[in-house]
Amino acid sequence: MPRRFAPVIGFLVALGVPLLPGVPPFWITLLDYIGLYAIVAIGLVVLTGIGGMTSFGQAMFVGFGAYTTAILTTRYGLSPWLALPVAIIVTAVAALIIGAVTLNLSGHYLPVGTIAWNISFYYVAGNLDFFRRYDGISGILPLSMFGVSFLDSARLYYLILVVVALAMIATENLLDSRIGRAIRALNAGAVAAEAFGVDIFRVRIFVFVYAAVLAAISGFLYAHMQRAVNPSPFNIEASIEYLLMAVVGGASHVPGALLGAGIVTLIKNELQDVLPKLFGLEGNSEIIVFGVILVLMLQVAPEGLWPLVSAPFRRALAKQRFSGTAKLVAQKSEMLSRREPPPRGDKLLEAIGLRKRFGGLVAVNDVDLDIRSGEIVALIGPNGAGKTTLFNIITGVDRPSAGHVRFNAHDITSMPARLVARLGLARSFQHARLIPGMSVIDNVAIGSHLRADAGPFRALLRLDRQEEGRLKREALAELERVGLAGEAERPALSLALGRQRIVEIARALSSDPVLLLLDEPAAGLRHQEKAALAALLRKLSEEGVAILLVEHDIDFVMGLCERVIVMNFGSKLAEGTPAAIARDPAVIEAYLGLGA
Amino acid sequence: MDPSIFLILVQDGLTSGAIYALLALSLVLVFTVTRVIFIPQGEFVAFGALTMATLEAGEFPRTAIMLLGLGIAAAIAGYLAERRVITKRRLAWLIAETLLLPAVIFVLALWLAPRKPGLLPEMLLALAIVTPMGPYIHRIAFRPLAEASTLVLLIAAVGVHLTLTGFGLVFFGAEGSRTTSFASGSLALGPVMVTGQSLFVLGASIALAFMLYLVFELSLIGKALKGTAVNRLGARLVGIEPSLCGRIAFGVAAFIGALSGLLIGPITTVYYDSGFLIGLKGFVAAIVAGLVSYPAAAAAALAIGIMESLASFSASAFKEVIVFTAIIPVLLWRSLVHTRLGEE
Structure with missing residues (x-):
């Protein structure tokens, strides 16, 4: 199993680099920078690549970390190792506040909000005496540990290497966990995750704070490496560069952050040598090439470089994951505890006078509904009859314009989906909402x-x-x-x-769950699969789970359900046993038209 | 702050607000038609002003070289995008648009620049150099991403911004320039002296805004743009070509940017990277308007101009901080009004 140890081997090789004879010190310094940038980019992988929240503000959080330690160590003589937790806390609190204000922003408002914060931070730091304005703070002591001073870049390299490795391991651990699944749902599965009790807003805040803390740790190391801070490495351009690193490396892969940081830093370094000769100019003309790379990357390899680099190992990685799951499952541990189902026949769900308007359209009009424990009820009706809207109201995705819903002895009208889920209600979606990736x-x-x-x-x-x-x-x-x-x-x-x-x-x-709401579960299934599904639902009902299903396949419904509710134009048209419904003239008219 | 200073500040604020309004209009236009949040809008402002400054000095503007380069890249990108379906007619158009046109402008600039032809021809030449860059950039950077998410488009826009800023540095150097005022003299309006330049800026902005309005409401192409903005697929089904609409929107954006550059050139010193902050303020106004409403964007832009002008008098160092933190509550309000979890 040599491939399993690839990360370990990589780490050991990296440890050996400064020991190689003839490695110029400048290279080591460059590697130090790559490590510092990678720590920030790892945060962006979680935040942007996986969480889907684009931040143009990471450099600001690096700045929080750097300035906190600079001020505490130079002005108050605090040890850097005491300043580090303070820097982390200060940044976390700042990120919490900024996140609470900004993360309500959706779509493209969020990136714009982070741009605004970062620009403001730059001018505040550059204009306040507290931060020593644009001159910044100098005379920061180098880090030292057990009498060893990390003054030269080779020693610092080991420290940075360890921090990078820890950040990568911790982040991979985080993503492969209960919270990790919630994080991976943020981008394209928020509605589904919320329906199973995930508090999406809290997870968003947590991810934002996590990325900020990583940035702050990078900033702390940066301050003690440079031994001086000023506002310019923390401006909006730097934030853009961090984002560039994440995108180039592969924004949804943790190792991609390291790869991206390495490539961008090396290219930048080369360009700073070459371009001035080419154009005869000083200044940051490397951004021309950066911009071109960024646009080309998005067009040619929107997933970044890591998936291309890791392609040969993909099977090995999949195998590893597989055996990982097997090992977890084989662990000796008790099963998850189960909920006691309510006594069979108890009234479980009761909706009274539900109504939902969308502008002038009444999608659901004064609908009453009740479901008893262990019962299978079908909700049928032509397209546009309001079935899915009714589902969304019951499950807390939509709010009713009028009416009440009680479930499992609680009033759940207007209760958010994740709280309804707590009471034992689970659903499937009409358009399957599985979480991509x-x-x-x-x-x-x-x-x-x-x-x-x-x-x-x-x-x-x-x-x-x-x-x-x-x-x-x-x-x-x-x-x-x-x-x-x-x-x-x-x-x-x-x-x-x-x-x-x-x-x-x-x-x-x-x-x-004690109540299962299924939105067209049989659609797209073959005959045998349908039969298997019907058998499963019957078995669940015997175990005491109540089921409400929306379905167009009448045969499926008629053979399975005890009771059928028919909706048309938002109102309840009929309700009864399958046999009675099949004979009901109003139902026949709704489905086949007048005179059929 | 006495009343006369206040009035002067308001006048300054209205002048820069008018520029922000123009930029906001074009950002709204670009966003609604192409979904691109057009961060590089400001670079056209800098290019316009600095090209004009070079022409005034009787030198050859190197932006013309860039125009040529962008044209060639656009020709390649255009050919690659259409190579399977291209007709002779379309190929001829492509060559005319991306190779012939910049070549003509390039030669014209080469011939005209040392002759110092005077204010109006110089302005027209500067506009001619900068405006076609818009459509070329659309062909090169954004057309291949037409189906991508708003976020990907935004990051691509940042990439274009970086590249253009870098070229700005290469072409114009780190020093700023100021162009000569094209409306000297001033006018006494009650207690305030209104400079000719401010009046000119305001007048030009209003005229341009009105022109855009007419184009959108009356012309077929305006209706096509509106259609594309509302429903891209629907527009395609009735024979409107979204990529053509995208190019037009980008062309209008480049034109408005360059014109704004000409208008502010005489008022402030413009550096190669000034465009970013100027564009961002237009952008703030556009965001306040939710990126969809033209009148709201214009009003917000004027408000930002005035706020900035007042802030620069009473707390000049914190001018940018005040302007940029002021947008956060507005962003919050907008996203509270607009969203619930359901949209994915």
Whole structure:
């Protein structure tokens, strides 16, 4: 298994670099810078590449770290090792405040907001005496540890190397955890994650703070390496450069950050030698080439360089992941605890007078609905009858304009989706909303988010393995139940659409629900698959789970359900046993037109 | 601050606000048609002003070389994009647009520049050099990304901004320039002396804004642009070519940028990188307007101009801080109004 040790070998090789005879000290300095930039870029991988929040403000957080230690050590004589935690805390608090204000911004407003913050930071630092204006603060002492001073760049190199390695390991740990799944859902799976209890806003804030703290650590090291700080390395251009590194390396891969930092720094260094000769000019004309590279990268390799570099190892990596899951599942640990289902026949869900308007359109008009524990109820109706809107209201994705919903003895009207999920309600979506870039089993595991509690710190330190094992085991069990255990490690979006819907059912089941809301679960399935699905739903109902399903396949519905509700133009048209509904003249008219 | 100083500050603020308004209009136009948040807008301002300054000095503007280079790159990009479906007619158009046109402008600049032909021909030449850069940049950088997300387009726009700023440094050096005022004299309006240049700026901005309005409301191409802005697929289905609309939007943006550069050239010293902050303020105004409403963008731009002018008098060092932190509450308000989790 030599490939498993590739990162370790890489680390050892890196350790040996300064010992090689004939390596010029300037190279070591350059490597130091690459390490410092990589730490910031790792944060951007989590924030931007995976979390989907583009930040043009990372240089500002580097600045927070650098200035905090500069001021504390030069002005108050504090030891740098005491200044470090302060720098981290100051930056984390600043990021928390800035994040709380800015992360409500969506789409392109967020990058613009970070631009504004970074520009403001630059001018504030450059104009306040507290920060010594544009001259900055000098005379910062070099770091020292156990009497060893990190004055020369070769010694500092080891320190930086260790920090980079720790940051990479911690970040990989973080991404492969309960919180990691929530982070990976931020970009394109927020609605689904929220439906299983993930507090998306909190996760966004956490990621923002995490990236800021990494930047602050880089800034701390930078200040003690340069032994002086001034505002210019923390301006908006520097933030753009960090983003460039992440994009070039491969914004959604942790090792890509190191790769990108290396490539950009080396290119910049070369260009600063070559370009002045070419154009006969001083100044930062390397940005011409940077800009071209950035645009070309987006056009030619939008995923960055890491996927290309790591392509030969892809199979080995997949294998490693597979055996990792197997090892987790094989761990001796108790199963996740299950919820006691309410007594069969108890009233579980009750909706009274639900109404939803979109402007002039009344999509749902005074609908009453009730579902008892263990019951299978179908909601049918022509396209546009308001079925999905009704689903969205019940599950907390939309708010009703009028009416009330009670579920499991709680009033859930206008309750956000993630709180409704806590009470034991789970759903699937009409257009399957699996999280891209995640395996089938990870997608299912997000369903049991609320059945575990490991937070980011346990994840960073890898203290969450017992619990992860339980979650993975549960996910695998649910996949077995729906007949997809063989696909567990495949990328979720590589499955056919019909099967993606089934994965959604497994995800819903892994939340241990008492009520399951399924939006067209049988669409896109073959005959045998439908039969298997019907059998599964019947079995669930015997176990006491209530099921409400929207479905167009009338045969499927008629054979399965105890009760059918028909909607048309937003109102309830009829309700009754399948046989009664099939004879109801109003229903026949709605489906086939007058006179049929 | 006594009333007369206040009025002078307001006058200054209105003048720069008018420029920001023009830039905001073009940013809104570019965004609605192409979804690109056009960060490099400011570079056209700097290019316009500095090209003009070079022409005034009777020197050959090196932006003309860049125009030629961009034209060649655009020709290649255009050919690559269409090579499977290109007709002779379209090829001829492509060559005329991307190779012939810049060559003609280049020769014209070479011939005209040392002759110092006077204010108006120089202005026209500066506009002719900068304006076609817009469509070329669209062909090179953004057309291949037409299906990408707004975020990818934004990062690409940052890339273009970096490149153009770098070229600005290469062509014009780190020193700034100021051009001669083209409307000397001033006018007494009550207690305030209004300079001719400010009046000119205001007048030109209003005229241009009105012109844009007419184009959009009355002409077929304006309607095509509006259609593309509302629904790209729908526009394509009725025979509007989105990439052509994109080029037109970028052309208008480059023209407005260059013109803004000509207008502020005599008021402030313009450096190769001045465009970024100027453009960003136009951009702030456009964002305040949610990147969709022209009148709201113009109003916000005037407000920013006045705020900046007042801030530069009472807390000059913190002028930028005040302007940029002021947008955060507005951003918040906008995104609260506009979004819920449901949009993905």
